[in-house]
Amino acid sequence: MLNILVLGLGQCGNRILDAMNREAFGRGGAFAKYYTRQKFPASVKTIAINTAINDLKGLVDTRAKDRLHVPHLHGVGANRTLGKRVFEDNKEIIMSEIDKRGAFDLIFIITSAAGGSGSSFAPLLVRELKETYTNAPVICITVLPFREEGSIFLQNAAFCLKDIIDEKPTGVLLVDNQYLKKYAGDIKSAYDKINNTTARRLLFLIEALNSEMLMVTDLGDLKTVMNGGIGIGTMGFYEASKDSTIKSAILGSFKPSGLLFPTNVYKEGARAMLIIKGDKKYLNLDLITKTIEELSVEVGQVFKGVLVQRGRPRVLSLFTLNSVPELEKLYAAAAEAIRFERDRQDQSKSQLDSAFSHIEDLEPIY
Amino acid sequence: MNGCRVLMVVVAAALLMLLFPMTAAGVETTNVTIGANGYIVLNNDIYIELLDVGSDMGWSAQVHFYSYQDSVGTKKTLYIGDISTSYTSGSGMTIDVTLDSAFSNGAAFVIESSKKLYVTERHAGKVETEAVTVPKLTITRTIDPNSAEIGQTVKVTLTIKNTGNGTATDIMLDEGTIAKTYKDGCPSEIDDIAAGATERIEYDLKIGDEVQPGMREMPASVLNYESESGVSDSTQSQSNILEIILETVLLPELTISIDPINYVVTCGDDVPMVITITNVGNATSEKVYVKGDLHPGVRLKGGELEPVYESIKPDKSEEYEVTLVADEEGEHVVEMKVMWADEEETAVFEFRAEKSGLEKYYVYIIAAIPILLILLWLIKRRREYSY
Numbered sequence: 155m156l157n158i159l160v161l162g163l164g165q166c167g168n169r170i171l172d173a174m175n176r177e178a179f180g181r182g183g184a185f186a187k188y189y190t191r192q193k194f195p196a197s198v199k200t201i202a203i204n205t206a207i208n209d210l211k212g213l214v215d216t217r218a219k220d221r222l223h224v225p226h227l228h229g230v231g232a233n234r235t236l237g238k239r240v241f242e243d244n245k246e247i248i249m250s251e252i253d254k255r256g257a258f259d260l261i262f263i264i265t266s267a268a269g270g271s272g273s274s275f276a277p278l279l280v281r282e283l284k285e286t287y288t289n290a291p292v293i294c295i296t297v298l299p300f301r302e303e304g305s306i307f308l309q310n311a312a313f314c315l316k317d318i319i320d321e322k323p324t325g326v327l328l329v330d331n332q333y334l335k336k337y338a339g340d341i342k343s344a345y346d347k348i349n350n351t352t353a354r355r356l357l358f359l360i361e362a363l364n365s366e367m368l369m370v371t372d373l374g375d376l377k378t379v380m381n382g383g384i385g386i387g388t389m390g391f392y393e394a395s396k397d398s399t400i401k402s403a404i405l406g407s408f409k410p411s412g413l414l415f416p417t418n419v420y421k422e423g424a425r426a427m428l429i430i431k432g433d434k435k436y437l438n439l440d441l442i443t444k445t446i447e448e449l450s451v452e453v454g455q456v457f458k459g460v461l462v463q464r465g466r467p468r469v470l471s472l473f474t475l476n477s478v479p480e481l482e483k484l485y486a487a488a489a490e491a492i493r494f495e496r497d498r499q500d501q502s503k504s505q506l507d508s509a510f511s512h513i514e515d516l517e518p519i520y
Numbered sequence: 521m522n523g524c525r526v527l528m529v530v531v532a533a534a535l536l537m538l539l540f541p542m543t544a545a546g547v548e549t550t551n552v553t554i555g556a557n558g559y560i561v562l563n564n565d566i567y568i569e570l571l572d573v574g575s576d577m578g579w580s581a582q583v584h585f586y587s588y589q590d591s592v593g594t595k596k597t598l599y600i601g602d603i604s605t606s607y608t609s610g611s612g613m614t615i616d617v618t619l620d621s622a623f624s625n626g627a628a629f630v631i632e633s634s635k636k637l638y639v640t641e642r643h644a645g646k647v648e649t650e651a652v653t654v655p656k657l658t659i660t661r662t663i664d665p666n667s668a669e670i671g672q673t674v675k676v677t678l679t680i681k682n683t684g685n686g687t688a689t690d691i692m693l694d695e696g697t698i699a700k701t702y703k704d705g706c707p708s709e710i711d712d713i714a715a716g717a718t719e720r721i722e723y724d725l726k727i728g729d730e731v732q733p734g735m736r737e738m739p740a741s742v743l744n745y746e747s748e749s750g751v752s753d754s755t756q757s758q759s760n761i762l763e764i765i766l767e768t769v770l771l772p773e774l775t776i777s778i779d780p781i782n783y784v785v786t787c788g789d790d791v792p793m794v795i796t797i798t799n800v801g802n803a804t805s806e807k808v809y810v811k812g813d814l815h816p817g818v819r820l821k822g823g824e825l826e827p828v829y830e831s832i833k834p835d836k837s838e839e840y841e842v843t844l845v846a847d848e849e850g851e852h853v854v855e856m857k858v859m860w861a862d863e864e865e866t867a868v869f870e871f872r873a874e875k876s877g878l879e880k881y882y883v884y885i886i887a888a889i890p891i892l893l894i895l896l897w898l899i900k901r902r903r904e905y906s907y
Contacts, residue, residue, distance in 0.1 A: 188901045211907050218907045 156196040156364045156373065159258040159290075160356070161279065163265040164272020165209040166297050168202040168216075169345070170264045173353035175200060176215040187215055195361030199255035203248060205229045205240055205271045222251050230270035232306050234313065237274025248275075249282055260363070260373060261292045262356065263323075267314040268299035268307035277317035284321070291324035291377050295352065298330045298415070298484065305491035312488035315481070325380025325474060328388050328415040333480075352414065355389045358470045362429040362459050368437065371427060371459030379457060379474055383424025386481075387474035388415035394467040400438050401445045404428060407471035408449070415480065422475040423453030430460045432467030548637045555626040561641035562631070564588075566609045568617070570627055571595065575751050579622040579654065581629075587611065604632070653686030655715060655747050659757040663725070663738065667763040670727055674762065676706070678721040678741055682713040688745040688753075693721075696739025698762060700728040710743075733764045773801030774808065774832065776858040778869040786876045790821060791844040793869060797829070797858050798837040805832045805860040813855040817848030817873070832860075846873035 162171025178194050179186035203222045204210050206229035210221045224244045230237040241248070261283055265272035276294060283292050296315060299307040318326060329352050331344070338344035363373055380387065390413045392406030406412060407428070408419050419426070428446060430437065437460055450456045453473065552560055552568070559569035571582040579600045586593025589610020596605045598619035608614040613635060620628045631637060662677045678695075682688050691710040697703060706723035713719050741757040779794040799805050812825040823842030832838055846852050854869040878885075 187905055188898050213907065215905065217904050219904075221907045 156259045156360070157257060158196050158198045158360055159252065159255060159261045160198060160200045161252070161261070161263045162200070162202045162216075163263060163275045163279070164204055164269040165206065166266030166269060166349075167264040167272045167295075168204055168209055168213055168221075170295070170297070170349045170352050171200050171202050172213040172216045173349040174357060175217075175220075177350070177353050177357055179215065184214070195357060196364035198360065199258070201251060201255070203271070203275065205237070222248065224248065224271070224275075230274065232268075232270040232310060234270065234274040234310055237270050238278060240271075241275045241278045245278075245282065248279070249286065252283075253286075258287055258290045260360075260376075261287060261290050262295055263292065264295040264297075264352075264356075265314075266297040266299065267311035267318075268297075268303065269310065273310045273314035276314065277321045280318060280321040280323045284323070291373070291380065293376075293380060294318050294323050294326045295356065296326050296328055297348070297352075298328060298332065300331050300335060301484075301487055305488075305495045308484070308488040308491045309495075312485050312492075319385065323385070324377055326386045327472070328386060328478075330415045330480070333416045334414065351391075355391055355414070355470055358391070358431070358468070359389075359429065359472065362431070362461055362470070365461050367459045367461045368434075369439065369442070369458055369460035371429065371457045375427060375457040375459075376472075378455070379425045379427045379472060381425075382454065382474035383422075383476040384478065385474060386478055387424075387472060388413055388417060390414070390419070390471040390473070392469045392471075394432070394436070394469075396466065398467070400430070400432075400436055400441050400467050403432075403467040403469045404430065404442065404445050404449070404471075407469040408453075412471075417473075417475055417478065417480065419471075419473050419475075420452045422477050422479070424474045424476045425455045425457075426453050426474075427457040427472040428459070429470040429472075430458070430467060431463040431465075431469075433464055434462045436467045437462065546634065547632055548635060549630065549632045550637045550639075551620065551628060551630055552639065553626060553628045558626075559584075559643050560639050562615065562633075562637055562639060563613060563635065564640040565611055565613050566607065566615060567593070568629070568631075573622050573625065573627055575622070575749075578753075579619075581619050581622055581627040583617070583629075585617075587613075598627075598629075604630075653715070653748055654684045654751070655682050655686040655688035655713070655745065655753070656684030657682050657688050657691070657713065657743050657745055657753070657755045659741055659743050659755055661738075661741050661757040661760055663760050663762055666761065667765060668727055669765050670729055670731055670733065670767045672767075673704075673724045673726045676703075676723055676725050678719075678757070680710065680713060680719040680721070680743065682715050682717050684747075685715050686747045686749070687715060688713045689748060691743055691745040694742040694744070696741060696759065698725075698731070698736045698738050700731040702726045702728060713745075727762075727764055731764050733766050736762050736764055738762055768802065770803040771801050772799055772803045772805030772832070772834070772860060774798065774805055774858050774860050774863070774865055775800055776810070776856055776865050776867040778854065778856055778867045780869055780871060783871045785846060785871060785873050787846055787849055787873045787879060788876065789845070791818075791846060791871065792841060793844065793854070794839060794841050795856055795867075796837055796839045797832065799832040799834050802834050804834065806830070807860065808832055808838075809859045811857045811859065812842075813857070814844070815853050815855075817850065818844055818846050818852045818854065821845045846871075849873055849875050 160171060162168045175192060178192035179190060180193060182190055200220050201222055202210060202213055202216050202220060203224060205224045205226040207223050208228060210223055213221060224240060226240045230240055263276055263279060265276040267273050280292055299311050331348060334348045335344045338347045390407040392403050392412050394403035410416060430442060442460060446456045446458050554560060554570040556570055556573060559567050561567055566587045569584040571584055574580045581598050583598055584593055584595045585607035587609035598605055600619050604616035604618040606614060606616050614633060616632045618630045620630050658681050660679045664675050668674045689712045693708055693710055695706050704724040704726060707721060710719060738760040740759045742754060744754045746752045775798050777796045785791050808829040810826050821843045825842050827840055829838050851872050855866060857864055857866045
């Protein structure tokens with residue numbers, strides 16, 4: 155059984171982690187935690203880490219002992235520089251808390267790239283984890299912000315993602331709030347849906363990696379996939395309808411509507427992993443193999459895993475990309491925002507200096 | 521010369537005193553004896569004539585009193601022992617006459633008067649002074665004991681005493697009796713009893729089975745007898761009361777009692793009780809068996825419930841203690857039976873067993889335990905997920 159560590163950093167990472175914990179209770183609803191235990195598909199240890207205690211208190215399905223408050227007032231206020239310092243100051247505590255969970259075969263770090271604690275902690279944590287758990291792949295699930303959330307978030311997202319890539323994790327799976335927002339109504343519903351979707355796909359992946367399959371794919375395949383391209387990827391998902399064929403289900407998981415980050419996998423894909431679950435009657439292995447062979451021509455090496463499970467076919471696709479045009483747009487927007495922000499700061503400072511100049515040669519008369 | 525005169529007067533006076541006996545001041549008394557059909561004259565006034573002497577109903581004397589101015593006078597019959605008979609002459613002199621003794625042909629009288637008495641004339645006839653012997657019997661009767669059971673025999677004692685001066689002869693005893701009682705050794709004739717002698721007669725009186733118990737009066741004993749002169753007389757004793765009670769049967773009789781400590785106990789707690797067997801009969805009871813009947817829901821915890829006693833003497837008790845336990849709630853009955861000979865006696869002890877204070881709430885506690893566990897579980901889980 156795989157020992158998997160899932161770390162949720164910052165508010166966003168905490169909530170996705172909480173959604174994973176909730177999913178692990180099954181279909182019991184909000185009260186499931188009172189009468190049943192979490193049933194993870196593998197030996198999964200979760201820790202929600204945050205400097206904002208209120209964010210930790212807001213979690214519902216994560217055990218208290220799995221919530222680690224890194225003491226710094228109530229968060230770092232989206233200040234990554236401050237966040238990095240807080241991490242360094244509390245690194246021993248954080249690593250000690252992780253160390254208590256034992257050894258791991260796979261580590262997921264879930265974080266928003268835009269926030270304070272998560273975005274500042276994630277790169278540093280990748281570094282520490284790689285040093286501590288040398289054999290465990292470290293995969294970052296990085297959530298990109300709404301573009302209109304503000305210049306600070308864009309700036310943080312740009313620098314965070316860069317910092318993460320610089321630390322060379324096994325891979326980075328992107329989740330784009332901006333892209334997924336369209337599938338929900340209001341902001342809260344959008345966040346909940348994104349969190350739940352991300353959580354389910356991660357659990358889907360973990361279950362597949364830890365199960366005996368009809369056609370096998372494993373952690374080694376995952377590492378190979380994540381090493382493909384520029385090490386950045388995303389996940390797609392598709393649940394077949396009653397009359398769908400397994401082929402249409404596989405191809406459905408490549409559709410943009412099922413991806414967590416907007417990309418054209420046929421064009422940008424480097425490597426891929428397909429995990430197919432469903433009733434055996436739906437699992438035509440010849441058709442699956444043939445379909446994947448066809449896909450391999452377009453998206454590079456495709457690893458496949460087939461897991462017999464009740465229900466209609468569900469397909470999780472995981473890609474790494476050779477290029478990420480959407481990131482170009484994000485970084486361009488971020489740079490624009492930074493420049494705009496700097497100009498405004500300069501302008502404000504000039505206005506303030508001008509205002510102060512009026513009393514430069516004066517003394518108070520009282 | 522003068523001395524001689526004085527001496528003559530004194531002598532004369534002494535002679536007069538001898539001739540006319542004097543009595544104490546105020547009352548003059550004289551004794552006279554008169555023969556049958558004889559008479560005397562007192563103070564030249566009163567005649568006392570003895571007409572006859574009789575012995576029909578005791579000795580008596582028929583006397584005719586008359587005087588010069590009362591020639592008719594009065595005739596009286598005087599009895600020995602009676603009060604005096606008065607007679608007042610025509611001149612107003614009064615005498616009181618009592619018959620002192622009687623003879624076959626005369627009688628002796630005691631005469632009293634306020635005047636000095638002297639016999640002025642005597643025509644007393646011939647009196648034979650030989651005394652008449654008269655027996656006088658008294659009889660007393662005792663019954664010992666005076667309380668007896670049916671079937672018992674009591675002793676009756678007759679004590680006959682002759683207080684007269686003559687021997688009582690032909691003594692016939694007519695002994696009173698109580699119905700359904702039987703005399704054993706009671707004589708109907710008794711030997712002569714000399715004057716001053718006492719005769720003691722004892723006999724057994726058996727109380728028959730058919731006698732009604734209660735206070736029974738035994739009629740007086742009657743003695744009929746005669747004097748040696750053939751004068752008949754009789755006397756009788758007092759009647760006696762004899763209490764007749766039912767025959768006492770010697771039988772043992774046992775009672776059994778249960779002395780509980782509590783009448784309301786708690787289920788599962790000890791119920792001590794003391795059982796006492798007492799012989800209230802008048803005979804020793806041999807081989808006494810005790811049997812106990814414990815109803816369902818009650819069990820013996822300590823002590824011997826059914827002991828056996830070799831004997832229990834009258835007015836003696838045997839006491840032992842047992843401890844019971846009631847396992848079930850409700851009214852319980854313990855029945856103890858003592859058996860001896862062909863008899864038996866039963867004592868019943870009823871008590872109520874209640875559930876303990878905690879036991880009353882067992883249902884609720886049992887129901888509450890899972891709820892509490894669930895609650896504790898929920899709290900635990902809530903705390904586990906609260907931060």
